[in-house]
Amino acid sequence: MRRISILLLGLLVFASCKNEPEQKETAEVQDEISIEPVNNDVLESAVIYEANIRQYSPEGTFAAFTKDIPQLKELGVKVIWLMPVYPISEVRRKATGDKSIEDIEDAEERKKYLGSYYAIGDYTKVNPEFGTKEDFDDLVQTAHDNGIYVILDWVANHTGWDHAWLKEHPEFYTQNDKGEPVDPLNPETGESWGWTDVADLNYDNKELWEAMTAEMKYWVDEHDIDGFRADVAGEVPTEFWEQAVPKLEATKPLFMLAESEEKELFHKAFQMGYNWEGHHLKNQIAQGKATVEAWDDYMKKIDTTYQQDDYLMNFVTNHDENSWSGTVKERMGSAAETMVALSYTIPGMPLIYSGQEYDLDHRLKFFEKDSIPRTKGVMWPLLEKLGKLKNSNPALHGGKEAASYKRLETTANEKVLAFERSKNGARVVYIANMTNEPVTFDLKLDGNLPVYHGKTDFKIQEDGKYQFNPWEYVILSDN
Template identity: 70%
Template sequence: MRKIAIALAGLMIMASCKNENQQEPVAEKEQSGIEPVSEEMMESAVIYEANIRQYSPEGTFDAFTEEIPQLKDLGVKIIWLMPVYPISEVKRKATGDRSIEDIEDPEERKKYLGSYYAIADYSAVNPEFGTEEDFRELVETAHDNGMYVILDWVANHTGWDHHWLEEHPEFYTKNKQGEIIDPLNPATGESWNWTDVADLNYDNKKLWSAMTSEMRYWIEEHNIDGFRADVAGEVPTEFWEQSLEELEGIKPLFMLAESEDKDLFHNAFDMGYNWEGHHLMNQLAQQEISVEVWDDYMKKIDTTYQKDDFLMNFVTNHDENSWNGTVQERMGDASETMLALTYTLPGMPLIYSGQEYDMDKRLKFFEKDTIPKEKGNVWPVLEKLGTLKKESPALHGGKNAADYNRLETSADKKILAFERSKDGAQVIYIANMSDEEQDFTINLEGDFTDYMNGDTTTLAPGAKLNFQPWEYRIFRK
């Protein structure tokens, strides 16, 4: 739905608001680089969340750029860069509830680099990561390797030394005393404890124009391909819709909302977060719920969302890793089973920096850290799953997703089995979602190839299968 409405608006804007000189730089880059964002691309895409600070010992754009080509081996089509902008120093977070102002030792203060989401300047790059030219090279390298780049966009708040605080204090939310405040939880009216940022007030329509102008800069000057909107639901949906009408007059964009609010998909965002599904995966892995709860969830999203709405599936991301635990901590022996599930479900699978290297540590959020760089068990699994996602229409997960059909078994409280199909292609996922061995029957007939190991299995109606704890298979006929 979003693409149709935006396309029409974009044509009008291009005709009335843009001149040839403004459009020329982006058009030239597109001719020599990647094809524009399309709905077809989204069907088989894998998205990669890049944490530049922690991706390498150097923590630079250049270090990440060098390794972009190998992401193709994992089927990555979209690179989402965590915020790349300068980070505010005022009220900069340290540990717990402390800010750097609470630390007297100047050497101790230096190690706290702050939250990526406390932005001091929307139209500059963090000098710790490199220069604007380094960033431009990153985008061009991604495009040369057939990948799109989207920026993490923080429209809900700024850091405390952003120039708007002095130049446009009217852009911010204030208390009864007229003091600018940090963001509040709308449900309780209490602070989220995001004390390192100042809340923006979208009642002021001049802010809408200013924020859109900042987003426009990255498209026109650096040819980026879209945005991941931080806490998208805390910003008025009308802002995103109005902003996208203007921005997509420059070029087609891919838009990801950190939200699963269905209203955001109508005219603003292509994809949202599958937060509820992720939490259910954690609960399944911890044996807190049965597969029946998962089935109820799949029925719910089928009736909640429009057919062309879709969600991002994940076993980890920057928030989950740093604050709630590693994949191994949360999912244990079920980790690979859940990973395979994120690729076979409708939607788009996410890889977070370090996940591909079997990372089993919580990355520091406010300090320098580094992901491991040794390929272990997960890399080859991601390679195979990425290839299947790319090659089989049965795993299309975007606006024209393949069908999802639950397959009945004799042990539906423990066994999750479903079929994905489209254009004559078929993929079947079967998993023992328990820590106990399971014998069960399933009504499948024919010769099937186990995609992950290449073995062939012949099944007759009512065939009996035996799965070990957390065993999964991906069958192709």
């Protein structure tokens, strides 16, 4: 590891330099702070990458993923979100959507079912299938050396059924009339969500707050991680997150991502949430079930719902969507590239999910070993080019000081989406035919922005008349 190399170098110098102790100490301190603390200047232009360690490589290990971290820089990635890395509970482990391993009679058959990452057996250990804590530390250090932050997926709403708290602190769990822990229930109906492999935690117990915060702080203090992605964040009391974050940030600033759009979560605890509604709209438009007018209404809603410094994560896929709702091709078809480009150009932070960069076109198994493709095809160069623009042009800043978003009117507003982003004199324009039929329209464009990507023969016309093929788009940029 790099730390060891620096130490050995220092020992060699010691033999010939009497002031070596001071030099060695300086070298080690510099190595420990190989990346500046999380800050908004970096996050404004960041791309986030969701790493599915189990499925990322044939090995399914930290080490195999770590080797590829330098490549992620080519895609503009500045944050890696690791799906849960903790041991998975054996008891009631999921085998399929509706069966646990206890339902599988054949012993050999049971071995292939690895369970859900979100059924955690111990918050302070790593899944031995992925490697060791030393391997994990090497992953974090490699990311930091490449200017990339690492955040952990944190599951505060529930644990697996063999977590030690079930025996040591049964009072931490939601219980039925018989005093038995239960799996998470729908608060509106009182019925099970079907997450039978996990036990629901009860945040009425304030001792749980202290215990859970301590488990999170362990990873910040001992393993130098840079924040958390909070699973089903809205199912945990907002007050818990608000009390936890200041304690965690006593060590260093963190980046907090909520799997939620609830605006209350952004006030004190989280910087970014999920753009679920925008994502579903992309699917609906791609499938001809909604028009651009619905998108315009959504952007107006965002403007009035959230505070100016709140922002959302934009995506066309993630682990849930890929495994349960379908691949990008299944959901978006010919509109896929247009929607990817849209996710990079609207306010917020774009997400890449493991395999998306390699044109992943199958639903990854959720409870079994699977693997993503490894051949660079259409998507890698597209994401590389979009990532470069996101990283370099202030007009695509999407954090707490996001660039402005201005809708550009056309004569076909229900079919054509056109908008301008701008900040500090920089400009980016996105224009797209959001239908599966050719469209002719008028659009007034100021200036003479060059084509950055998309419709290569696009030229700004004096008469403002344009024709786009189905799902054709163009990105204009002064950078």
